[in-house]
Amino acid sequence: MPELQNETEQQIIEAATDVFLEKGKSGARMQEIADRAGINKALLHYYFRSKILLYQRVFASQAKILFSGMLEAMVVGQDLRSGLYGFVDRYMDIVAGNPRLxxxxxxxxxxxxxxMSRILKEKFQEMGFQSVPLLEVLRTGKTTSGNPIPNPEQFFLSLMGMCIYPFIARPLLTRVVPELRPEDPDFLTARKQHIMAFIDTYLDR
Amino acid sequence: MPELQNETEQQIIEAATDVFLEKGKSGARMQEIADRAGINKALLHYYFRSKILLYQRVFASQAKILFSGMLEAMVVGQDLRSGLYGFVDRYMDIVAGNPRLxxxxxxxxxxxxxxMSRILKEKFQEMGFQSVPLLEVLRTGKTTSGNPIPNPEQFFLSLMGMCIYPFIARPLLTRVVPELRPEDPDFLTARKQHIMAFIDTYLDR
DNA sequence: ATTCGGTTTAACTGTTTGGTTAAACTTTTT
DNA sequence: AAAAAGTTTAACCAAACAGTTAAACCGAAT
Structure with missing residues (x-):
């Protein structure tokens, strides 16, 4: 995959990202992407050959943004609690900062x-993991009393779900429960604290 | 909205449900819906006027299935703990049984x-609620020691996220972590128990 | 048996869509 | 300066698409 090297390509990628993120693969229109990029539609094909290839390019770069951030949020080498706190803190920031993504x-x-799983597995290997880093850490980690963490898989799912659900459901939530505002910094702070308290109940046993 | 009263309409709804659920609004094709229903494409317009109206019809009925089930899973009038356990139990069954939905x-x-928020609000009113029933119950509920439940909103989000996340992320999860199988009955049992344990830590304070 | 209303069909329509083409333009190389 | 390579344009293309049309068909009512 060649590097981005000129302005037209960049304009196309940016416009395509916007349109694909808003309309999805089927709903996006090449003419609309061209209009937003301020170029002639034929250039989309000149540079990217087809709609699907353009989509794949956009997808790959967006997925990398999210997953790199997410994997880096998992700081290995710390003690378990700090590591989990840090993960929640950073992962929530990434998710909150990239709603469309x-x-x-x-x-x-x-x-x-x-x-997506292909990209993820690739990243895991780059980092020397067999599976999801967070899950591997939970599987080898210990509670305060020195026992293995019970049901690390379920704990993993709960952490992920607790972090991400408010943002997935956000459009609906804020309409049905107006006081719930995932984009609000106070909400984010409260959310992180709530999840960290959940981590505590799990580790302190 | 007139009642379903003949076989052709039913065939169209069923086929349209399949195709819309698989391909989404933009990706679905009227000819494909007609093919699946075993009818001539013109009938789609005869009975439903347009693609968007057909989509809205399908959406409305599917949303009602999910939300009716979900609202009924919230049995009012029980003690709080039993009510929450029951909600988790039934809601997870609904979610597990309707992955495409x-x-x-x-x-x-x-x-x-x-x-969707319009449909939900309608249902809430039918049931005499101002807001999400589960959230209202949490707001008025008490912990074991008789105190109000701390941060009911955050607790609500965690319950919802814990229940639903494994199914949202399922296609990716089973590829990345093959031992995670949300459709497996043993998984479902373990998941419910895990969430109920979380409820316990929240109430027993 | 005929008429009527409802249903279904096959053909058709105009627009949109992703993609192509060839010429014009611009930049780089010789 | 001319040629070559790269970029951009406007026009075009065939297929796909949602939707329309009018006739044929069918069952019920008279």
């Missing part, structure tokens, strides 16, 4: 998640 | 969630 990834999951 | 709803949330 989250729904985009949900869209891809809906399509089967094949490409 | 979940991703369909996620899709709609992505589009803004306007229609």
């Amino acid at each position: 989250i729904s985009f990834i949900m869209w891809e999951i809906r399509e089967g998640g094949e490409e | 979940i991703s369909f709803i996620m899709w709609e949330i992505r589009e803004g969630g306007e229609e």
Whole structure:
């Protein structure tokens, strides 16, 4: 995959990202992408050959943003509690700062998640993991009393779900329960604290 | 909205449900719906006037299935703990039994969630609630020691996220962590127990 | 048996869509 | 300066798409 090297390509990628994130793969229109990029539609094909290839390019770069951030949020080498706190802190910031990206990834999951799992596995290997880093840490970690963490898989799912659900459901939540505002900094602070308290109940046993 | 009263309409709704759930609004094709229903495409317009109206019809009925089930899972009048256990038990069964529906709803949330929030608010009113029943119950409920439940909103989000996340992320999860199988009955049992334990830590304070 | 209303069909329509083409333009290389 | 390579344009293309049309068909009512 060649590097981005000129302005036209960059304009196309940016516009395509916007349109694909808003409309999805089927709903996006090449003419609309061209209009937003301020170029002639034929250039989309000149530079990227087809709609699907352009989509894949956009998807790959967006997925990398999310997953790199997410994997880096998992700081290895710390004590377990600090590591989990740090993960929640950073992961929530990433998710809160990229709302469109989250729904985009949900869209891809809906399509089967094949490409995404490929990217993820690639990243895991780069970092020397066999599986999800967070899960591996939980599987080898210990509670305060020195026992293995019970049901690390379930704990893992709960952590992920607690972090991400408010942002997935956000459009609906804020309409049905107006006082719930995931984008609000106070909400984010409260959310992090709540999840960290959950971590405590799990570790302090 | 007239009642379903003949076989052709029913065939169309069923086929349209399948195709919309698989392909989404933009990706679905009227000819494909007609093919699946075993009818001539013109009948789609004869009975439902347009693609968007057919989509709205399908969406409304699917949303009602999910939300009716979900609201009924919240049995009012029980003691708080039993009520929450029952909610988790029934809601998880609904979610596990309707995987395509979940991703369909996620899709709609992505589009803004306007229609869905209208349906939800309607249902709340039918049941005599101002807001989400589960949230109202948490707001008025008490812990074991008789105190109000701390941060009911955050607790609510955690319950919802813990229940639903494994199914949202399922396509990706089973590829990345093959031992995680949300559709497996043993998984479901373990998941419910895990969430109920979480409820306990919240109430027993 | 005929008429009427409802249903279904096959063909058609106009627009949109992703993609192509060849010429014009611009930049780089010789 | 001319040629070559790269970029951009406007027009075009065939297929796909949601939707329309009018006739044929069918069952019920008279």
